[in-house]
Amino acid sequence: MKVGIEMGQVSSGPVSGGAPGTAAMLDLEELLATRLLVQGNSGSGKSHLLRRLLEQSASVVQQAVIDPEGDFVTLADRFGHVVVDAARSEGDLQRIAARVRQHRVSVVLSLEGLDAEAQMRCAAAFLGGLFDAERDYWYPMLVVVDEAQLFAPAAAGEVSDEARKVSLGAMTNLMCRGRKRGLAGIIATQRLAKLAKNVAAEASNFLMGRTFLDIDMARAADLLGMERRQAEMFRDLERGHFVALGPALSRRPVPIRIGPVETSARSGNFKLVPLPEQPAEDARDLIFKAGEDERAVRPAAPRRAPPPPPPSTNDLLAQLARTRAAAAPEPQAAEATEETRAERDAALDAVLREILEDPEAAFRTVAVLYQDFLVRCRIRRIGGEPLSLPAFRRRLAVARAGVDTATAEGTEWDRAVAFAADLAEDIQGVYLLLARAALEGAPCPPDGEIARACGSRSPGRARRLVAYMESRNIVVTRNDPRGLRIIALPDLGWETAPGDPNAFEEPAASSDSRDLFAVG
Incomplete structure (x- = not known):
């Protein structure tokens, strides 16, 4: 069965493809097998595009949204999505994800309020629960990940290596192996250069929006099969305008304008508002003196810093060795001599x-x-x-x-x-x-x-x-x-003396080797 949803209209643009004014359709059946990558700078309309896709397909297919800023929780009132607060243990998130697949409930995983490392760990646990569900529950599901560069970074950042590895592994499973489990990955990123290449490379459908950096424009043009000289066009795209390509969208690049949505993000669009008119003395009093409503309010507790990452095995072993040496020093080791050092x-x-x-x-x-x-x-x-x-x-x-x-x-x-x-x-x-x-x-x-x-x-x-x-x-x-x-x-x-570069013979394994950390 072919199920198509209308993403908007084909617009006139710098690339040819489709008649302007006709409906821009997205084939859901094809999307489940080929995945989607959305790219655009902040303000280009990525979240609006994702919201349009989710609203149009809400009644047709199960959905799960990984939402780092809490923008998509408004889908719950209009379309019945269940909001999952990520401020819980990783085991709870895995079990919730398994029940989501079992009962075919559309959900929004809200990561708002968590630091970057906690967001990566929680998202990895939830995606792992979706991925590891029993075979009987492998129903089709759209898995939308907003700001995907946070969960699949191309390079190490301030978070621990362990958090980055588990998050990147979960994203790789979603995009590389999720299709056989019914999971269709839809990832959106501000910059292609910040997104891990092995994650981005698995998408076959692309919606490229406005971007300004040369490296991102060049990668976008390569993914769309366009010439490098055409990459400059991505600077001129308006908000909400994207170039579409892929088996679920179009066989050649097509400029489209995303249609309207029924819900909105909690943050909304910021508008300029005139500043209040008041004397300078009154402004100083408003800032430095507590108001009536503040005096009765209990002061907010200081925000606790996130706990440091657990020490590695190497650090623990070195610490144990130092502790033992300090607790039982050798009697003759009070002064290290040349002989003892040797x-x-x-x-x-x-x-x-x-x-x-x-x-x-x-x-x-x-x-x-x-x-x-x-x-x-x-x-x-x-x-x-x-x-x-x-x-x-x-x-x-x-x-x-x-x-x-x-x-x-x-x-x-x-x-x-x-x-x-x-x-x-x-x-x-x-x-x-x-x-x-x-x-x-x-x-x-x-x-x-x-x-x-x-x-x-x-x-x-x-x-x-x-x-x-x-x-x-x-x-x-x-x-x-x-x-x-x-x-x-x-x-x-x-x-060196002359030698044959191909004259190497693998040494035989020793029968009495005792590697304490050998595997197998």
């Missing part, structure tokens, strides 16, 4: 070598290896302040380079370590590996060994890293007459 460094290096003996350790993240390292240090009761994560990264890069004790104690190797400290973290280990081979006169490491030094199994990644380092004049590569690779380090004045 013994401690040797013990730390021994722990690192034990971890790296496992061939799979090269492919585990630095965070997992750091947890393993802290636990092993506690088991061996290595005293002193635990290594910080940056210090662990530097020591790990040196350990992965495979330098022997005699070489590590030389002044030449200190030069290599000092130079590597100024490089990006993802190439420090590779640089030290090449430096060790050059210092020892060993053949140039093959691509597989270089890949292991950066935590990868891909020789292609090794080749890309070497090419990147060469583009930055960090290394210089050349081939000898036999086709073997030689890598020179100009800042150190060293170069």
Whole structure:
């Protein structure tokens, strides 16, 4: 069954498509399978467009609105939507979302009054409840997310990484996998550049409104299949005018003017009002003296700051190690001598070598290896302040380079370590590996060994890293007459012996490896 709703009228505009004055229809059946992206700067009419779509389809399909500002709660009086206040636990929101799908009730999730991180967590919990509903309740539903860049940001912001990940994961599930569960994602954003690309890329229908920044105009033109020189047209669009494209709207770009709506946002449109006329003395009294109605009112409680995010596992392990060292100090550790520091460094290096003996350790993240390292240090009761994560990264890069004790104690190797400290973290280990081979006169490491030094199994990644380092004049590569690779380090004045880049063999797994944090 084909069900169409009228979004407005086709208007005359800078793009050709459709006869001006005819109805601009949106196919709901097609929308359920292809999703919709709305983009426009503040004041371009995005909320008006969403309200028009929701009002026209309210009697046809179930709806859920993720409303960060509480603008859509007015749909409840006219169309029977149930307003869900998000000021409750995440578990409650998941259970409410499951019942919403079960009983096919249209709802508005009001996130008004919550800080940014709480909004992301609550929206993620609610979307997760809709997504994880039982198969018997997979009825068609429009899921409208206003200000989607808040819930699927393209880059990290002031919120914690955990909140961003769960919110972005929920939005990705909605747009990528929601179709098979009957969920049709409709997302609106002020700026395409601020919206995660993997979320925006899943939409097949687009309504692009007024925008001014070059990067947003260029992305809008690309999504609509228009030439770059036509992108300037988005600056000239009036409020409530959009360019539509997609299987549910039109097969080619069409300018449309959104029709009127029956409800309005609580905020409304702000109009200029003349300032009151009053003497300056009266104005000062109005500001600095409490009125009669204020004296009987209890002063408002100060707004509490949001609780800080929970500490990470790495922080907890480091805190436990510091607490143990402070509670039971070693009797002879009152004054750290050169001998005790050398013994401690040797013990730390021994722990690192034990971890790296496992061939799979090269492919585990630095965070997992750091947890393993802290636990092993506690088991061996290595005293002193635990290594910080940056210090662990530097020591790990040196350990992965495979330098022997005699070489590590030389002044030449200190030069290599000092130079590597100024490089990006993802190439420090590779640089030290090449430096060790050059210092020892060993053949140039093959691509597989270089890949292991950066935590990868891909020789292609090794080749890309070497090419990147060469583009930055960090290394210089050349081939000898036999086709073997030689890598020179100009800042150190060293170069490796010729080596075959394809001569790497994966080391056999050790039977007695004991990675405390290994998976599986």
